[in-house]
Amino acid sequence: MSLLLRRRFFWEEIDLMSLLDILLLVAALLASGLFVLGRGSFAGWLATVVYGLMLAVLAIAGLALDSGVAFIPSAMSFEILGRNLGWRLDGLGWFFALLTVGAAFFASWYGSGEWGRKQKRMGLQHALLALNVLAMLLLLSSGDLLSLFIGWELVSWAAFAIMTQGGGPAVAAAYRYMIYALAGAMAVFAAIMLVQNVTGGLGFADLQTAISAMSTAQVWVLFILFAAGFGVKMALMPFHLWQAPAYSETPGASSAFLNAVSARMGLFALILVLVKLTGLEALGSLAIPFTFMSAKSALMWVAAITMVVPTFIALMQTDARMLLTWHGIGQGGYMLLGVLVGTSLGTAGGLMHVFNYATYQAALFLAVTAVIHRAGTSDLDELGGLITRMPWTYVTLLMGIIGLAGLPPMNGFVSKWMIYKSLLDGGQPLLLIMAFAATLGTILSVYKLIHNIFLGQLRREHQHLKEAPVSMVLPMLILAGIGFVTGFMPGLALNITDIAQRAIGGDMLPHHLGGVTLATGSLNMLWVVGVLIGAIGAGALIFYLLGNRRYEVHQFDNYAGGHFLSADIRYHFSHEFYPGLARVIGPWYRGSIVRAEQGIGILVNVAGDLWQAVFRVAYTPLYMLLVVVLGLVFTGSWGIVP
Amino acid sequence: MNTVPQIIFPVAIPLIAAFLLPIAGRCHAGFGRIFGRAAVLVTFLASALLAWQVAGAGPASSAMGGFKAPLGIVFYADNLAMAFVLLLNIGVWLFWPSGDEDRSGPYTLLLTLLGGGAGLVLSGDLFNIFVFYEIVAVASYGLAASGGSAAGFGASLRYLLLSALGSSLALMGIALVYAAAGTLNLADLALLAPDVLRGPPGAAAFLLLLIGFGVKAELFPVNSWVPEIYASAPVRVTSLLAGIVSKLALIVILRFLVLVFPMPSAYGLLLTLGILGVLAGELAAYRARDLNSTFAWSSIAQLGVIAIAFSIPGPAGIAAGIALALHHAVVKPAFFFIADKWRGDVKLLSGGARTSPLVAALFVLLSLSIIGIPPLPGFWAKYLLLDAAFSSSPAYWLAAAVVLAGAVVEGAYLFRAAGFFYGGPQKGRGAALFMPGELVPAFVLGAVLLVAMFAIAPLGAYITSMAVQAADVPAIAAQILLGGN
Amino acid sequence: MSTGAVLYAGAIGLFLIGCYAMVAERHLIRNILGLVLVESGVNLLLVAVGFRENAAAPILKAGQSAGMMVDPLPQALVLTAIVIGFGVLALALALVVRVHQAYGTLDTREVARLMRVEREASGPGAAGPRAGAKS
Amino acid sequence: MKGYGHTAATLLFLTGLGILLIAILQALPFGLAPMQVGQAIVAAAPGDTGADNIVTAILLGYRGLDTLGEVTILFVAAAAAGMVLGGASRGGAQAENAGFILHSAAYLLFPFLLVLGAYIVLHGHLTPGGGFQGGAILAAAFFVPVLASPASPFNHRTAMLVEGFAGAAFIMIGLVSLVGSDAFLTPFFGKGEAGALFSAGSLPLLYLAIGLKVGSELAGLMARVSGAEAGA
Structure with missing residues (x-):
């Protein structure tokens, strides 16, 4: 007996490695393993299982963080060029890591079945997905x-x-993204070197020291570099142009993953650097001269504009994926706005919106991918009536757009409500109006989405379509289900955001399973959903029991009066949806930012041609003379005037 | 003081071999090539031994002919010089022509380039440096024309005229220095400079030297030979000139700057030319249509970045410059090898990744490193540069901004090309398969890059110590003036 | 005018005339002659730098000690520089011979134009110029 | 019209350059060279090297490495020119023989040029002149016959042998010093009596090597250029 007790089992050795080490090691092994044996048909399932395991590890980590551990350390650290490089997972990173691995889990599952077999090089996509997960975990x-x-x-x-x-x-879209991302990265690089210059170190604490030591001008430079650099990734205006084409051209499952979490890495970095390390008070006290604005309020307005403008651009899209990715940009604005409000309600709302958005956006993208898989297109002008052919996809999409529009009973309503409420409490009526405007645009455009794909008349070439296979329908239904459950019981999601909020610092939001209780007004979704479903049930009861008299009408039955119908006349207007609205906002549509981007491109081209011409003309000895003369004047003036 | 007469070996052995090589080549066709390779190997071993000694016992010097400084010529070897001597040796070995020709011409020129280049970085005498610079220059004119094409002759001639004018300017600079100070020894000048070289003559002398030596260092604006020569010379010569010889010239400029002309106007001049070089190179490369001229222009830009690094006073800037130079010496030749195989308009290389996936992957790896993406070595070199630049005056902040913006443009044109390799249908003959054997040097360099990624910490420490040694003017002056037999 | 002014003016004058020939002339041989003039000017400057009033040539005669002599060092440097210049000149002329054979002209702009035409004509996949490719 | 702008710009910059250079030279007093090193060398040269001609003492002693470099440059230039012209000299019509006078004089002058060249090479450490000047005369001795009758074969093989071995000998003489752990090119042998032919240690040996090398190089180079021109 005593012998047995003294024996150490191998899992007892595991405490040498922290949970974070295990997580990173598993991610690295998975990524490299998939590169080697990615061609096998089992690769996707293997990846899905591994992501599931990683979710379990993250859950354990979450329990640890919830119980008051400040962060989970990693044994991995390097000393390079006199700088220490270390990794540790705190609550904020954990929250985003959970979303990352979760999104990867569903994307991988979705890609392992029939959809993946139709892709050309799915093995590589699985491997790259794993690589993305690894990179994001390292960042977080x-x-x-x-x-x-x-x-x-x-x-x-x-x-x-x-x-x-x-x-x-x-490839073209990715190239555009790459240039934006590179420019952003260089801004961040400059910013961190600026911090190092002031404090001589690159720890997180050094940033805090640096800000107190810097002059106002320097802090401004630092703020702009960080905000612009990280803002590129989350497509803050005016750095948003790359995102919609890049995300929508990515193959379906991976696109769902990118849409759900990739842009949120920018938000993570902004929260970490500007909110957690710099602090909102510091941002608020960074006044813009000659105005009433501060750096914080300027950023809030940027977030608000990012919320509104892309939403209305989404309205004009004719491709389902483009429509959704433009909304992705807009929704990022809500999240940032919520976090920047700074109250416990706002922060919780912003963070919860990250979670909610990941669930419904992934579900929506998977649903649209299912449509593409069957119908071969996502062009909103060429679809319609698929509700009878793909009912489960329709259900997913319906739940998704309810979430996106921020209506009960889905989770999107809860987080948006929290953001509105925090704006209202924070005395920001103008921003609140903008948030409402954005929501209006969202509702209009998601109706266009579901109407043009699923409602109306089924096209002749789509008569034979079948529902997507189970391997595709199941993950997207589960995602939609999560969206419903966390809308019904937002306390579940708030428990998770709680951990992140604790890591940022500040007050905690009191909440319970059904919602939040505040002095200025409470929300209990259990009641809301209960009432809503009860009302809908009552309506259905009336509709079906009392009015259940129906007769079949043939499609070409001439009930519309006046003229004969034929197959080429559509029952629903998918082309040029919302023409009146389009006339109003149309002139604003191709805006100045696109032209500015083109202008920079032209400038670079012209400058490049100029330099080439300077060298192509064979007058180099003349340039040599020129430089010698100018140089002599230059050095002479330095030499004579000491 | 550490006196090591063997310091002459990196110069003497290749020169003897160069003199005897035509005779050896005449005896037997293949013998010449083997003889040359053997000479490079022996030089490398002797240099490595010397480098080992220097690393262990500190900088060494030797007064040629036993005539102590400042009367005679003194060779001075510190870790920096030895690192570049070894680099040159390895480069010549790696880029030794693989053809089975019996002409001894290119081999002779390569050996003299080897000896001359070593003398260039080892010499501690202003005029002696000029002589070795001319050896390197004449050898490179010949090598640039060794392709045997008409365009090669024309390009080489224009290069020669430009470079010779530059050399004359440099000689005029030397005359000015001598007229002001009456000595040519760098250490002696270092001691006299504060008194005699701070006026207009000193500044003018530095400008003339900078323009003269800048021709080889691809400094703006005396680098117009670059696209022409790199397009027409054999790829191995291109790799050697762009990868290594240009760095030797920059090291010489660095020595002048640190030892003789450490004054604001000199730093400012090098900084200005470096910034202009970055702007010119990156923007022109963005508009280049084929890989070869893209890399030629970008080479100008990267040399400009190194010049910016060297123009930052103090050891931090020198360390950044050394790191950038070493990184560029690894990456650029590999690029040129790829460009040599994938000639012509880059649009015609569409689909190249499908026929030659390894080459395309190598291209992406090199691109990422040269843009400065962590954790590749290129990032750490840029990190050192920014670290040094941000702790200097605001003029260097501007330079740092230019370098960062340049990196964005760099990414734009490199990944535009990568986009053609990976995207689009396969067309054109340019992307055809080729013998992998011809790209062995490129893959070797790629492997070196990857290995270096895992050795950043020791490499960084070594480079920093190298830079500290190279910036310690009193110690250098003492070693040169007091060393000798 | 003193000797010094004459010597300096001569050196700079030669240098400038040579520069003009190198920059403004369009004939390759004239460019090379310009290079020779530039080098002469610089060499003259170098010798002039070592000049001293009323000093002897730096050769010891029997029984004469080292008295007032001009600086011998620049003279040695100039000897070296002249030989270097000669070597470069020889190579330049050899290249001119080949350029003339290849393009049939020595006009710099014409040669540059022809070179550009030749470079642009080499399409993708064309074998790169390699040492010994022509033999 | 384009050309005029170019010329005008050139002249403008040249004027500026000239004025600036003169301004700079104003700061350097003429005839009062600092002679930090020069004075020391003049004082030390007879004792250090034993050569009467101080310029020679500098060229071969104090700055022997420069001389090695300069020899190397000549060699590289010759090798590069040989490589560039390699294909050109073959084929093509040979130029005709020169006239009778040049033809006869060339062969008549040959021994005298040879002797004069040898004299100048060997007395380089005593009188003005030396390896380069003597070498040039030697080269002329061999080249003039080629000029006189282009058809006469120039023995490139011998020239190459002499060139290679003479160059190697220079370095070897320099390396001998390393055996006694002295620095490269340290003179050996006694310094001898100043002014005598056999004086100045190993310096005359170096000059001999230079003379042979320069002579064979120049002759070979000129023969090759003239051959290429004839072939063109």
């Missing part, structure tokens, strides 16, 4: 500014690699 667990930057670059380039997998236009 970074322990200092240098490892943050390394993780940032890894995430950028891993995303670039997966974006190119679509081929053709996807």
Whole structure:
């Protein structure tokens, strides 16, 4: 007996490695393993199982963090060029890591079945997905500014690699993304070197020291570099142009993953650097001269504009994927706005919106991919009436758009409500109006989405379509289900955001299973959903029991009066949806930012041609003379005037 | 003081071999090539031994002919010089022509380039440096023309005219220095400079030397030979010139700057030319249509970045410059090898990744490193540069911003090309398969890059110590002036 | 005018005339002659730098000690520089011979144009110029 | 019209350059060279090297390495020119023989040029002149006959042998010093009596090597250029 007790089992040795080490090791092994044996048909299932295991590890880590552990350390650390590189996972990183692995789990599951077999090089896509997960975990667990930057670059380039997998236009879109991301990364690089210059170190604490030691001008430079650099990734305006084409051209499952979490890495970094390390008070006290604005309120307005404008651009899209990715940009604005409000309600709302958005956006993208898988297109002008052919996909999409529009009973309503409420309590009526405007645009455009794909008249070429296979329907239904459950019982999601909020610091949001209780007004979704479902049930009861008199009408039955119908006349208007609205906002549509982007491109081209011409003309000895003369004047003036 | 007469070996052995090589080549056709390779190997071993000694016992010097400085010529070897001597040796070995020709010309020129290049970084005498620079220059004119094409002759001639004018300017600079100080020894000048070289003559002398030596260092604007020569010379010569010889010239400029002309106007001049070089190179490379001229232009830009690094006073800037130079010496030749195989308009290389996946992957790896993506070595070199630049005056902040913006443009044109390799249908003959054997040097360099990624910490420490040694003017002056037999 | 002014003016004058020939002339041989003039000017400057009033040539005669002599060092440097210049000149002329054979002209702009035409004509996949490719 | 702008710009910059250079030289007093090193060398040269001609003492002693470099440059230039012209000299019509006078004089002058060249090479450490000047005369001795009758074969093989071995000998003489753990090119042998032919230690040996090398190089180079021109 005593012998048995003294024996150490292998799992007891595991405490040498922390949970984070296990997580990173598993991710690295998975990524490298998939590169080697990615061609096998089992690769996707293997990856799905591993992501599931990683979720379990994260759950344990979450329990530890919830019980008051500040962060989960990693044994991995390097000393390079006199700088220490370390990694550790705190609550904020954990929250985003959970979403990352979760999204990868569903994307991988979705890609392992029939959809993946139809892809050209699915093995590579699985491997790149695993690489993305690894890179994101490294970013999320970074322990200092240098490892943050390394993780940032890894995430950028891993995303670039997966974006190119679509081929053709996807490569062009990914190229555009790459330039934006590179520019952003260089801004971040400059910013962290600025911090190092002031404090001589690159730890997170050094940033705090640096801000107190810097002059106002320097802090402004630092703020702009960080905000612009990280803002590129989350497509803050005016750095948003790359995102919609890049994400929508990515192959379906990977696209769902990127849409759900990739852009949120920018939000993570912004929260980490600006909110957690700099602090909102510091941002608020950074006043813009001659105005009433501060850096914080300026960023809030940027977030608000990012919320509104892309939403209305989404309205004008004719491709389902483009429509959704433009919304993705807009929803990022809500999240940032919520976090920047700074109250416990706002922060919780922003963070919960990250979670909610990941669930419904992934579900929506998987659903649209299912449509493409069957119908071969996502062009909203060429679809319609699929509700009878693909009912489960329709259900997913319906639940998804309810979430996206922020209506009960889905979870999107809860987080948006929290954001509105925090704006209202925070005395920001103008921003609240903008949030409402954005929501209005969202509702209009998601109706266009579901109407043009599923409602109306089924096209002749789609008569034979079948529902997507179970391997595709199941993950997207589960995602939609999560969206419903966390809408019904938002306390579940708030428990998770709680951990992240604790890591950021500040007050905690009191909440319970059904919602939040505040002095200025409470929300209990159990009641809301209960009432809603009860009302819908009552309506259905009335509709079916009392009015259940129906007769079949043939499609071409001339009930519309006046003229004969034929197959080429559509019952629903999918082309030029919302023409009146389009006339109103149309002139704003191709805006100045696109032109600015083109202008920069032209400028670079012209400058490049100029330099080439300077060298192509064979007058180099003349240039030599020129430089000697100018140089002599230059050095002479330096030499004579000491 | 550490006196080591063997310091002459890296110069003497290749020169003897160069003199005897035509005779050996005449005896037997294949013998010449083997003889040359053997000479490079022996030089490498002797240099490695010397480098080992220097690393262990500290900088060494030797007064040629036993005439102590400042009367005679003194060779001075520190870790920096030895690192570049070894680099040159390895480069010549790696880029030794693989053809089975019996002409001894290119071999002779390569050996003299080897000896001359070693003398260039080892010499501690202003005029002696000029002589070795001319050896390197004449050898490179010949090598640039060794392709045997008409364009090669024309390009080489224009290169020669430009470079010779530059050399004359440099000689005029030397005359000015001598007229002001009455000595040519670098250490002696280092001691006299504060008194005699701070006026207009000193500044003018530095400018003339900078323009003269800048021709080889691809400094703006005396680098117009670069695209022409790199397009017409054999790829091995291109790799050697772009990868290594240009760095030797920059090391010489660094020595002048640190020892003789450490004054604001000199730093400012090098900084200005470096910034202009980055702008010119990156923007012109963005508009280049084929890989070869893309890399030629980008080479100008990267040399500009190194010049910026060297223009930062203090050891931090020198360390950054050394790191950038070593990194560029590994990456650029590999690029040129790829460009040599994939000639012509880059659009015609569409689908190249499908026929030659390894080459395309190598291209991406090299691109990522040269843009400066962590954790590849290129990132750490740029890190050192920014670290040094941000702790200097605001003028260097501007330079850092230019370098970062340049990296974005760099990414744009490199990944535009990569986009053609990976995207689009396969067309054109340019992307055809080729013998992998011809790209062995490129893959070797790629492997070196990957290995270096895992050795950043020791490499960084070594480079920093190298830079500290190279910036310690009193110690260098003492070693040169007091060393000798 | 003193000797010094004459010597300096001569050196700079030669240098400038040579520069003009190198920059403004369009004939390769004239460019090379310009190079020779530039080098002469610089060499003259170098010798002039070592000049001293009322000093002897730096050769010891029997029984004469080292008295007032001009600086011998620049003279040695100039000897070296002249030989270097000669070597470069020889190579330049050899290249001119080949350029003339290849393009049939020595006009710099014409040669540059023809070179550009030749470079642009080499399409993708064309074998790169390699040492010994022509033999 | 384009050309005028170019010329005008050139002249403008040249004027500026000239004015600036003169301004700089104003700061350097003429005739009062600092002679930090020069004075020391003049004082030390007879004792150090034993050569009467101080310029020679500098060229071969104090700055022997420069001389090695300069010899190397000549060699590289010759090798590169040989490589560039390699294909050109073959084939093509040979130029006709020169006239009777040049033809006869060339062969008549040959021994005298040879002797004069040898004299100048061997007395380089005593009088003005030396390896380069003597070598040039030697080269002329061999080249003039080629000029006189281009058809006469120039023995490139011998020239190459002499060139290679003479160059190697220079370095070897320098390396001998390393045996006694002295520095490269340290003179050996006694310094001898100043002014005598056999004086100045190993310096005359170096000059001999230089003379042979320069002579064979120049002759070979000129023969090759003239051959290429004839073939063109």
